[in-house]
Structures are given as structure tokens and as C-alpha cells.
Amino acid sequence: MSDGEASDDAPWWELKDYARHAACLIAARGGDKEALNALVVDLSPLVWHVARGQGLERTIAEDVVQTVWMTLLRNLNAVAEPRALARWLIITTRREASRVRGGRDRIEPLADETIEKLRSEDGLPEEETLRSDRDRVLWQAFNRLNRKCQELLRLTVLAGRAEYDHVAEQLMMPRGSIGPTRGRCINTLRGFLSEEGGMS
Amino acid sequence: MNPTERPPGRGPAGEESAMKLGLPTEDERLLAELSALLDLADPMPDDLTVRTRFALELEGLDFEVATWKRDHELVGVRGTTAPNTITFTVGDLTVMVSLAPAGNGNRFDGWLVPGGPHAIEVRVQGEDSRTTNADEGGRFALEDVPKGITQIVVHLVEQSGQRARTVVTPSIML
Numbered sequence: 001m002s003d004g005e006a007s008d009d010a011p012w013w014e015l016k017d018y019a020r021h022a023a024c025l026i027a028a029r030g031g032d033k034e035a036l037n038a039l040v041v042d043l044s045p046l047v048w049h050v051a052r053g054q055g056l057e058r059t060i061a062e063d064v065v066q067t068v069w070m071t072l073l074r075n076l077n078a079v080a081e082p083r084a085l086a087r088w089l090i091i092t093t094r095r096e097a098s099r100v101r102g103g104r105d106r107i108e109p110l111a112d113e114t115i116e117k118l119r120s121e122d123g124l125p126e127e128e129t130l131r132s133d134r135d136r137v138l139w140q141a142f143n144r145l146n147r148k149c150q151e152l153l154r155l156t157v158l159a160g161r162a163e164y165d166h167v168a169e170q171l172m173m174p175r176g177s178i179g180p181t182r183g184r185c186i187n188t189l190r191g192f193l194s195e196e197g198g199m200s
Numbered sequence: 201m202n203p204t205e206r207p208p209g210r211g212p213a214g215e216e217s218a219m220k221l222g223l224p225t226e227d228e229r230l231l232a233e234l235s236a237l238l239d240l241a242d243p244m245p246d247d248l249t250v251r252t253r254f255a256l257e258l259e260g261l262d263f264e265v266a267t268w269k270r271d272h273e274l275v276g277v278r279g280t281t282a283p284n285t286i287t288f289t290v291g292d293l294t295v296m297v298s299l300a301p302a303g304n305g306n307r308f309d310g311w312l313v314p315g316g317p318h319a320i321e322v323r324v325q326g327e328d329s330r331t332t333n334a335d336e337g338g339r340f341a342l343e344d345v346p347k348g349i350t351q352i353v354v355h356l357v358e359q360s361g362q363r364a365r366t367v368v369t370p371s372i373m374l
Contacts, residue, residue: 033257040252048244062248063268066255066370070265073256100267138233139241157235160221186227 012038017166022082029076040069043086046164047093050171053154054097055147064100068092086167141192149185156182247349247373254325254349255371263353263366266290286374288352290367295354299374305346306374312338312354319355319363324348325371350374 012023012035020042027035047068051061071092072079079088142150159168172178221228269287287296297310312318315338322330327346334340351371358364 036256037253040249040256044249044252045244048248049238052242057270058242058245059270062245062251063270063370065244065248066252067265067267069252069256070258070263070368070370073258074261074263076261135237135240138237142234142237153231153234154238156221157231157238160231161235183227186223186230189230 018083018086021085025076025079025082025085036073039072039085043089044069046086046158046167047089049154049158050090050093051097053151054094054101055151056097056100060100064093064096067096071096084170086164087170090167090170137193137196141189141196144192145185145189148181149188152178152182152185153189251349251371251373254323255351255368257323258353258368260366263368264290266293266295266352266354266367266369268369268372286372288369293354293356293367295352295367297352303344305344308340308342308345310334310340310342312340314338316357316359318357321353321355323351323353323371325350345374347374 010023012020012027015023021039024035024039028039044065047065048061051064052058056064068089072089079085142153145153155171158164159171164171221231223231266288267290269289284300285296285298287294289295292314294313295310297308299306299308308322310320312334315336316334317336318334318338320332320334320340320342322342322345324330324346325348327348330342330345332340332342349371350373352369354367356364356367
């Protein structure tokens with residue numbers, strides 16, 4: 001039992017995690033706009049990082065985040081398991097990201113030149129905010145990783161965060177056996193870090 | 201090498217604290233660093249939840265969400281100015297709108313393809329909606345649309361004159 005389940009009768013604003021999501025969703029079905037807004041505030045960062053992990057540019061990720069929530073609004077009654085709302089959001093985000101990419105490019109495999117192109121298009125949007133050399137070097141190294149590695153490490157990082165602890169398994173859902181791949185991605189990141197002149 | 205992979209599955213109660221993924225310590229440390237960096241280098245835009253909440257203030261739940269066409273040559277460039285042409289699509293419908301400064305806001309000149317006398321609603325946060333109808337060819341115009349967080353809603357009209365589908369866009373800042 002998670003600590004979000006103090007009482008089934010508690011209002012959503014007193015709940016956490018699964019229980020809060022479920023209570024908000026049920027309240028939203030009844031027309032409670034504040035409950036829907038609470039979900040947007042709680043879970044948009046998760047949707048954002050999943051969308052960015054799909055390799056979408058920031059502006060497109062912004063559209064996808066909104067589209068996912070509008071899709072939820074249309075389907076408030078169709079989400080079968082209110083307690084699994086985060087999982088529904090993650091799946092819907094990945095699906096929408098894939099749809100938006102359409103025929104423009106495929107998720108994998110990525111040719112090296114494609115990666116170079118993606119890097120130059122995507123840029124390092126917030127690089128100026130990175131004050132320390134270490135941050136800059138690590139961010140550059142991370143952006144040199146292929147998309148699959150970037151997504152895997154983003155999801156790994158999210159799954160390791162306390163606030164997403166209850167959806168960690170869903171975040172790692174995409175791959176059956178990610179362990180060896182993740183190990184290779186981390187090692188590649190280390191290699192890039194060394195090349196960029198940073199200590200790994 | 202990364203020999204000590206353990207399955208990522210952890211119970212919802214979270215027996216392990218943050219960044220305890222069962223990886224070698226130096227990997228955990230690197231990922232913890234990356235976690236902090238992601239929030240610094242790639243944060244969700246500050247206004248995105250505000251824009252999302254605005255986009256969700258729709259009347260009626262029977263709508264299709266359109267996709268903004270983002271020009272790859274323009275997006276991702278820092279310090280972009282407001283666009284002067286915006287385009288969105290859903291299914292076989294494409295809507296193009298050119299914007300020209302007018303008064304304190306913009307004049308919208310739009311074109312729906314395929315055309316028809318569809319109803320156009322432009323929602324701007326904190327303002328009354330601006331509405332108009334396209335002509336048979338799908339052209340429409342709106343004077344003086346205020347700037348701000350903007351969402352376009354198209355009520356498609358069938359040939360019988362009855363309303364068919366409703367199409368909505370994600371909100372954007374204009």
C-alpha cells in the first residue's frame with residue numbers, strides 16, 4: 001500500500017500519488033476544473049520529459065504536452081484505471097510523439113548524419129543557462145548520444161526521482177531488457193565526457 | 201562495463217530512495233548529476249501549464265486536436281520573433297493564417313482547405329473570443345485580435361449547414 005492511500009474518502013487535495021491521480025480524475029469527470037488543473041500541474045513535467053525523451057524539439061514538445069491533456073479531457077471517462085493515470089499519460093505521450101514525427105524520420109535506427117542533423121536542429125536551447133563548465137560539458141556529451149540512449153537515460157533519471165517513484169516501473173516500460181543497453185549508453189556518455197574534456 | 205544490472209522494478213511504496221536504481225555507484229552518481237542538469241538545461245517552459253490550462257477551458261468535449269505545423273527552419277532558434285504565418289492541420293483539413301500587426305493586436309487573414317462556410321473562433325486568454333465565418337472558398341478575416349495566449353477553434357459546417365466536427369489547436373503565444 002502506498003502512502004497515498006490514507007483514506008478512500010479523503011478529498012483529492014489531501015492525497016498523494018496514485019490515489020491523488022485517481023481522485024482528481026474522478027472529480028474531473030464530475031466537472032471539477034480545479035481537480036483537472038491539479039493533474040496538469042502535478043504531471044505536466046512528467047509528460048514534458050517523456051516527450052523530450054522522444055527526441056521532439058522543445059516547441060513541438062510543448063504542443064504535444066497540450067495535445068496529451070486535451071486528449072485526456074476528451075477521454076476522461078475512457079481511462080479504465082484512474083489509479084494508472086500516469087501510465088496512460090506516458091503511453092499517450094509516446095504515441096502522440098510518434099504520430100507527430102510521422103514520416104519525417106523514424107525512431108530507429110538512426111544514421112550518424114541524422115543524429116548530427118537532429119543535434120544541429122535541436123540545438124542546446126538553454127545552454128546559456130549552464131554556468132559551470134562541468135554542466136556545459138555534461139550537457140554537450142549527453143546531446144551527442146543517439147536518441148535511443150537519450151530517451152533511455154532520461155527515463156532512467158525520471159524513474160529515479162522521488163516524485164515519480166510510484167510510476168518508475170511505467171517509465172521503464174518501453175523496453176523489455178534495458179539493462180545492457182543502458183549500461184552501454186552510460187559508458188558512451190562517459191566516453192564523450194572524456195573527449196569533451198570532462199572527468200567522468 | 202556494467203555488469204550488475206538489476207531489474208528496474210521497484211514497488212510503488214518505493215523501498216529505495218531517489219537515484220537508487222541498483223546500478224554501480226559511479227553510474228548512480230553520473231545519473232544523479234544528469235537529473236539535476238536536465239532541470240537546468242531542459243526545463244519545461246514556465247508558461248506551459250498556464251497555456252495547457254487555458255487550452256482545456258473548452259466548451260464541450262467533442263473535438264479533435266489539430267497539429268501546428270512548425271517550420272523546421274524557424275523552430276529551435278533562440279529569440280524567435282512572433283511568426284507571421286501559422287498553419288495547423290487535422291486529417292485532410294489545413295488552416296493557414298497570416299498575421300499582420302493591427303492596433304494593439306493582429307489582423308488574421310485565414311484560409312481553410314478544403315473550403316466551406318466554417319465557423320472560426322479565436323480564443324485569447326483574458327479576452328472575449330473573436331468569431332467569424334469563412335466564405336464558401338474558406339477565406340476568413342478577423343480584425344484586431346488581441347495578443348496573448350491564443351487557441352483557434354474551428355466548427356466545421358457540413359453542406360447541409362449543420363455543424364459537424366469541432367477542431368481545436370494547442371494554445372500558442374501570439
